[in-house]
Amino acid sequence: MDLMQWIEDGARIPLGTWVKEFISFLQDYLGGLFDFIALVFTAIYDGATWLFTEPPGWVIIVVLALIAFLAKGWKLAVGTVLGLVLIMTVAQWENAMLTLALTIVSVLIATAIAIPVGIWAARSRTVSNVVRPVLDFLQTMPAFVYLLPAIFLFSVGPVPGIVATIMFAVAPGVRLTELGIRGVDPEVVEAGHAFGATPGRILRQIQLPLAMPSIMAGVNQVIMLSLSMSVIASMVGAPGLGRPIVQALQSVNIPLGFEAGISVVVIAMILDRITGGFGGRGRTRKDSKKVAKTSVDVGAD
Amino acid sequence: MTETALEARHLFKVFGRNPKQAVQRLKAGESRTDVHDAGTAAVIDASFTVNKGEIFVIMGLSGSGKSTIIRMLNGLLAPTDGEVTIQGRNVTTASPADLRDIRRSSVSMVFQHFALLPHRTVIDNAAYALEIQGVGKAERLERAREIIGKVGLTEWADAFPDELSGGMRQRVGLARALTAGTDILLMDEAFSALDPLIRREMQEQLVELQQELGRTIIFITHDLNEAMFLGDRIAVMRDGRIVQNGTPEEILTDPANDYVAQFVQDVDRTRVLTARAVMEPPHLTTPISAGVRGALRVLREQQTSAVFAVENNRLVGVVTDRGVIRAVKAGQTDVRQIVDSNVLTVGPDDLLTDIVERAVETPVPLAVVDERNRLIGVIPRVTLLAALGNVAPTTREMPIIQTPIEMVAQFTPLVDAAAEAPATPVATDVEGGDR
Numbered sequence: 001m002d003l004m005q006w007i008e009d010g011a012r013i014p015l016g017t018w019v020k021e022f023i024s025f026l027q028d029y030l031g032g033l034f035d036f037i038a039l040v041f042t043a044i045y046d047g048a049t050w051l052f053t054e055p056p057g058w059v060i061i062v063v064l065a066l067i068a069f070l071a072k073g074w075k076l077a078v079g080t081v082l083g084l085v086l087i088m089t090v091a092q093w094e095n096a097m098l099t100l101a102l103t104i105v106s107v108l109i110a111t112a113i114a115i116p117v118g119i120w121a122a123r124s125r126t127v128s129n130v131v132r133p134v135l136d137f138l139q140t141m142p143a144f145v146y147l148l149p150a151i152f153l154f155s156v157g158p159v160p161g162i163v164a165t166i167m168f169a170v171a172p173g174v175r176l177t178e179l180g181i182r183g184v185d186p187e188v189v190e191a192g193h194a195f196g197a198t199p200g201r202i203l204r205q206i207q208l209p210l211a212m213p214s215i216m217a218g219v220n221q222v223i224m225l226s227l228s229m230s231v232i233a234s235m236v237g238a239p240g241l242g243r244p245i246v247q248a249l250q251s252v253n254i255p256l257g258f259e260a261g262i263s264v265v266v267i268a269m270i271l272d273r274i275t276g277g278f279g280g281r282g283r284t285r286k287d288s289k290k291v292a293k294t295s296v297d298v299g300a301d
Numbered sequence: 302m303t304e305t306a307l308e309a310r311h312l313f314k315v316f317g318r319n320p321k322q323a324v325q326r327l328k329a330g331e332s333r334t335d336v337h338d339a340g341t342a343a344v345i346d347a348s349f350t351v352n353k354g355e356i357f358v359i360m361g362l363s364g365s366g367k368s369t370i371i372r373m374l375n376g377l378l379a380p381t382d383g384e385v386t387i388q389g390r391n392v393t394t395a396s397p398a399d400l401r402d403i404r405r406s407s408v409s410m411v412f413q414h415f416a417l418l419p420h421r422t423v424i425d426n427a428a429y430a431l432e433i434q435g436v437g438k439a440e441r442l443e444r445a446r447e448i449i450g451k452v453g454l455t456e457w458a459d460a461f462p463d464e465l466s467g468g469m470r471q472r473v474g475l476a477r478a479l480t481a482g483t484d485i486l487l488m489d490e491a492f493s494a495l496d497p498l499i500r501r502e503m504q505e506q507l508v509e510l511q512q513e514l515g516r517t518i519i520f521i522t523h524d525l526n527e528a529m530f531l532g533d534r535i536a537v538m539r540d541g542r543i544v545q546n547g548t549p550e551e552i553l554t555d556p557a558n559d560y561v562a563q564f565v566q567d568v569d570r571t572r573v574l575t576a577r578a579v580m581e582p583p584h585l586t587t588p589i590s591a592g593v594r595g596a597l598r599v600l601r602e603q604q605t606s607a608v609f610a611v612e613n614n615r616l617v618g619v620v621t622d623r624g625v626i627r628a629v630k631a632g633q634t635d636v637r638q639i640v641d642s643n644v645l646t647v648g649p650d651d652l653l654t655d656i657v658e659r660a661v662e663t664p665v666p667l668a669v670v671d672e673r674n675r676l677i678g679v680i681p682r683v684t685l686l687a688a689l690g691n692v693a694p695t696t697r698e699m700p701i702i703q704t705p706i707e708m709v710a711q712f713t714p715l716v717d718a719a720a721e722a723p724a725t726p727v728a729t730d731v732e733g734g735d736r
Contacts, residue, residue, distance in 0.1 A: 191416035193377055195430040195481060196404035209420045 023149050038159045041105070045158050048101035057093055061085070064270065071277030079273075083266035090259040092241060096267060099230055099240030102158060103271070106165040106226040111219055114170050118177025118218070119203065128178065139171040143229055147236045161238025165229040172221035180214025181207050216279025223271050231264060241267075304353040306485055306517040307374065307408075312383035314344040314369050320381040333540055343369040345541040347383075353484070356511060356518045360528040361538030367521045370538075371489050374519065375408045376400045387485065405434050409481040413490035415470045417462040423473050424449060424458040430481030441480075448480045449473075451510065468499035475507070479514065488520045492527065504530055525564060529553070529573040537561050550578045570689060571654035576647045579688040580669045580678030586611050587620060589636050593628045596620045596636055607665040609676060610640045616676040618642035619665050646670045649677060653688060660685050 006012075027034070052060060061084045069077040087096045121128040146167050150160030184207050192202040208215070234242020241260050248257030315323040317340020326336045333342045344366040351357040361367045372378040374385055376392045384393040387407050395403060409430060417426050424445050431441035449458055452472040462470055471491060478486050492500045504527060511518055522528050528535050529549040536546040537557075545557035553573050556562035585603055587596040589612040599608045600622050610617045617640050624639035633639065645659050646668045660667055666681040 185414075185416065187412050187414050187416040188418065190377060191410070191412055191418075194375055194404060194410040194412075194487075195433050195477075196401040197433045198401065201433065206418060209418075 019149075023152050027153060034153045037163075038154050041109075041159045041162050042157075044109075045101065045105050045162060048105045049098060052097040052101045053094065057084075057088055060097070068270065068274055068277075071274045073277075076273050076277065080270050083270055087263045087266055090263065092244070092260055092263040095239075095241045095244060095260065096263045099227070099242070099264070100267060102161060102165070102230045102233070102238060102240055103223065103226045103267075106162050106169060106230065107219070107223050109162070110166045110170045110222050110226065111173055113166070114173025114218065114222060115177050115215065118174045118215075119181060119207075121174065121178040122181035122207075131174065131178075135171040135174055138167055143168050143232050144235070147233070151236050156237035158238045160236045161230060161233030164233055164236070165226050168229045169222045169225035172225065173218040176218030176221065177211065177215050180211030180218070183214065184210040213279055216275065220272060220275040220279060223275055224268060227264065227268050227271065305350050306353040306388060307351040307519070308386045309350075309370070309374065310348050310384050310386075312344055312347040312370065312373055312385065313342070313381045314366070314373060314378060315340040315342045315381045317341050324382045342541050344373070344380075347536075347538075347541075347543050349536055349543065349546055351485075351517060351519055353517050354515050355533040356508075356520055356531050358520045358522060358528040358532035358535045359538060360522055360525060360532075360535055362523055364540075365538040366541040367523075367538050368489055371410075371487050371519065371521050375404055375410060375487060405430075405481075405483075407483050408485040408487060409478040409483045410487040410489065411471070411474045411478045411491045413493055415462070415467075415474045415494075417470060417473055417477075419462050422459050422461055423454060423465070423476075426462065426473050427476040427480050429477055434481070444482075445476070445480050448476045451479070451513075452476045452506070466499075467495050468503060471495060471503060472506075475503075475510075479510070479516070484517055486516050486518045488518060490521050490523070493522065493524065500527070507531065525568050526572070529568055537564065549573045550575065554578060569654075571657065572652055574653045574688055575649065576651045576653070576656060576667075576669045576680060577649035577678070579653065579684055580649070580680050581666075581684055583609060583611075583668075583676050583679045585609060585666070585679065586676065587636070588612065589617060589640075591636070592634045593625055593636055593639070594634070597625045597629065600625060609644075609665075609668055609679070610636055611676055614675045616644070616646065616668055616670050616674055619644045621665075644668055646674075647680070648672075653685065656680065657685065657689075 061081055064084065065077040065080045068080040087093055117131060121131045143164070146164035147160065150164045150167075154160040154163060188206055188210065189202060192206050197205070230238065230240060231242035231245060234240060234246050241264050244256050244260040245264075247253070248260065313324045313327065314320075315327075315336075317323065319339040323336040323339035323342060326339065327333075327342060327345055333345065336342060347366075347370055349357070359367045359370060369378060373380045374387070374392070376385075376395065380393055384391060386392065387403055390399075390403055390407070392400065392403060418429065421429070424442060427449050428441040428445035431444060436444075446455070446458065449455055452475055454469060454472055454476065457465060457469065462473065465473065471494075474491070478488075492503050495503060507518070508531065510516075518531075520528075520531055522531075529552075532549055534546065534548055535552055536543045537552065538544065539560055545552055545561050547555075550573065552561060553565050553568060553570060556565055585599065585605060585608045587599045587608045587610055589610055591598075596608060596610070600606070600620075607619050607621045610620045617637075619641045620636060620639060621641065624641070628634075628636075628639045644665070645663045647656050647659065647670075649669055649671060656667060660680065660682050666679040667685075668676055669678040669680060671677050
């Protein structure tokens with residue numbers, strides 16, 4: 001009997017082969033779609049790359065320092081300047097900007113997916129139940145594994161890097177958005193209903209603003225994961241700081257490895273503090289206003 | 302003429318697996334515990350009407366279904382059975398768009414935990430309902446500012462909710478509901494989260510605002526004193542059913558069952574009961590036209606020491622036995638001369654809490670007079686005590702005895718003599734005899 005024979009042979013389920021066949025199927029029948037996605041991603045990535053590499057380095061530093069100042073204050077601005085100057089002086093500027101471009105593109109797309117899905121999951125138990133195992137899968141599957149189908153579908157270059165990064169980074173964005181919206185005081189939402197607000201208005205004026213700290217924490221996580229993944233993505237040809245790191249790994253080049261590595265750390269810290277600053281603003285706005293008021297009073301004296 | 306603002310007809314709400322079946326079984330007479338396998342019955346066959354301009358209180362302990370009821374009134378929860386109409390519009394069968402329209406135009410709500418938008422200032426919170434109604438920014442801020450002034454928060458208009466105390470936050474919640482301009486206000490345990498002192502203050506303010514603005518208020522509470530203070534009518538709930546629906550006095554003086562009776566035991570009765578509720582019919586009266594003789598007869602028959610003198614049902618004053626005796630001795634016949642017009646009176650709607658002190662000061666029963674000074678009842682001290690002590694309202698009045706009965710008995714022969722002869726000659730005789 002076939003079944004007995006199969007068990008005697010070791011009861012092997014060719015799960016991997018099925019997945020490969022599925023991906024081949026995707027490639028054969030939905031090739032056009034993937035080509036289109038590749039086209040769009042390439043265009044966005046090229047734009048972002050141009051934005052970060054075209055202007056002279058000091059312009060980027062000034063702009064980022066300004067954003068850091070707006071997000072959190074002058075301390076972060078100074079730290080940003082010092083960190084970026086460090087990257088410049090270890091000759092990783094070009095790579096760092098390419099990584100930044102790749103990260104930002106990935107984050108934008110991942111957030112654009114994560115927040116709507118998170119909102120949807122918060123509103124519907126069914127969606128939430130379906131989405132949760134998918135997120136578990138995406139989050140725990142070793143990051144390298146995404147690279148293989150990505151190459152298959154998008155060939156080498158920045159696009160498979162972006163796609164793999166999005167897959168890896170999208171989960172916390174969805175989770176924290178859902179959590180944030182579910183965590184909004186039900187009585188406040190009820191108040192919206194009681195005064196005759198439409199569901200859309202309740203979402204915009206009550207749920208999203210109140211869930212914002214949680215959503216921003218999610219975005220922050222997406223950024224951090226994207227950054228770490230964008231380094232790994234260099235293994236499939238994505239440009240950026242990952243390249244010198246992979247290169248250093250192959251040639252046991254400690255100096256190069258450390259210089260590229262520390263550049264990643266600097267970018268990670270800058271992005272983390274800036275998004276953290278914007279995320280925490282909702283709650284501290286009032287305090288900062290008070291501080292501003294006091295300082296004006298002091299100035300008047 | 303009273304106009305109906307809101308009507309609830311046979312409302313049922315069952316949470317659980319098989320709500321419809323549970324309702325059928327409840328209608329067939331099964332109890333709440335019987336249908337537990339089909340679902341939890343939160344509200345069972347609740348019907349009531351709320352008149353325009355009144356404060357209708359739904360009172361019950363936690364788990365009695367009161368919060369579920371109020372949420373069915375504006376459609377936040379859909380009833381399992383029965384229906385709600387607000388100003389003639391059916392809430393239960395309304396489409397989502399119609400329901401939003403009803404909420405915008407007819408019924409707003411105040412929440413137990415305030416439910417303010419924490420990211421908006423006080424004035425923006427207060428204007429929120431108008432914003433939803435699509436009122437322009439300048440106009441809605443102006444209207445919100447006016448209401449914020451009424452609740453006494455003008456100088457906090459630009460503060461955020463977390464800068465305010467609980468009482469102030471609930472004023473914002475109240476302002477938001479009032480600004481909406483709807484006729485009906487639902488208040489869900491609105492003051493329960495506040496300190497007792499603040500709560501009392503808010504209750505008084507609510508009554509004032511209600512008198513000024515004339516809204517219809519449906520107020521949920523678990524505090525009977527609060528219910529008694531605010532309510533024009535009170536529905537008492539227990540285990541999902543309305544067990545009694547009546548005025549505070551009816552509930553206090555005529556509880557529908559042991560549960561309500563037990564409940565009202567701890568109520569501060571003096572703040573609820575009015576003079577009208579406890580007063581006795583005015584037996585101890587003598588018409589001015591009956592003269593001294595008539596007054597003396599009443600004193601004797603009632604074995605009492607004082608009677609009220611009335612003229613065309615209007616209270617003139619008190620006639621005491623001493624006065625009568627003096628008049629008889631002096632040969633006077635006109636009661637007017639011995640009437641003590643300095644008598645303490647109370648209005649029929651005065652609360653007992655305001656009456657007690659006066660009752661202590663006066664030796665005679667308190668006279669209850671209406672605005673035209675007509676004597677409509679009396680409150681002997683014993684009646685007042687019975688009311689305060691929650692003795693059965695059937696307690697009969699007891700004659701108030703200030704001086705020994707002998708005093709009256711002693712003069713009985715005199716009176717009898719007076720009764721035998723025509724009124725005026727007797728008076729003259731007595732007069733002459735004295736000289």
